[in-house]
Amino acid sequence: MTGMALFGAAAVLAIALAAIGSATAQGRTATAAMEATWKQPEAAGDIRTSMMLALAFMEALTLFVFAIIFVLAGRVS
């Protein structure tokens, strides 16, 4: 059980660190996209599409950590 407890603590830390990075980057992206929409409302559709693509790339990094944790969780006794 000690192994699992240690693993849990490490997992929480890993997710938190990854989430901090992703959230910061996503916040910057969303800010830039909103400013661009405000300056050029007629390009809102294009901006939204490319913003979502960019957001998905950042989101994926956190989720990679998440997936790795789940893969490793099966090996901790």
Add this chain to the structure above:
Amino acid sequence: MMNWIYLASGGEGGGQAGGAFFSLLGLEVTGAVTTMWGIMFLVLLLAWVGTRRLERVPRSRLQGFLEWVVETLVDFYGGITGRERALQLVPLVGAFFIFILLANYSGLLPGAGHVFPWLLAPTSHWSVTAGLAVVVFFTTQYFGIRKKGLGYYKHMVEPLFLSPLLLPLGILEELVRPFSLSLRLYANIFGGEMVVAAMVAAIPYFLPIATLLLELIFGLIQAIIFTVLTSVYLTAALSEEH
């Protein structure tokens, strides 16, 4: 609480939802496989019934609906790759979109995974999304080689004096693509399911509704992301040298 972590990691103690029902030709038939059969049956049935009596001006509602679906897909991917290329790519990319969308949403149906062990989101298993990504990988190579021959790989060794550096990077880039593509879809859907499971475990009433609504949006977005990235890769393989 520990149970669903083991279930997700594919370890023992997974119970019925992760296990196989029976094996067919040496392959295990799990809940994901039966759900994919259901999706296949649904899509094939719709396509067959909708195109049985084709008319130039659709009179049946189903044909009109199917034409609307195809037109919307062509328009959407045409906005990214250009209409000519989109007409070429939509048979593959659009099929991926429809399948991934239905697969993502099938996990949100009531009773999925617990009451009906044969109904669970196939895209919440890495093996399924990895299969899709492998198809994308080989299609990209095939399109590139068909278009430019072995010159498709020229961008990896050009300029020549940098090729010892560029070649490993180029190969690595090609190989990493299916990994990131499949992991992104799998981790999103699987993560969403785990969040819903945690919510249900905490407060079963009303709290999971918000997450389920978010899952509806994420399912659509992930289907779009996967197919948009696929079309971007394929367009890059098909495009002329600059």
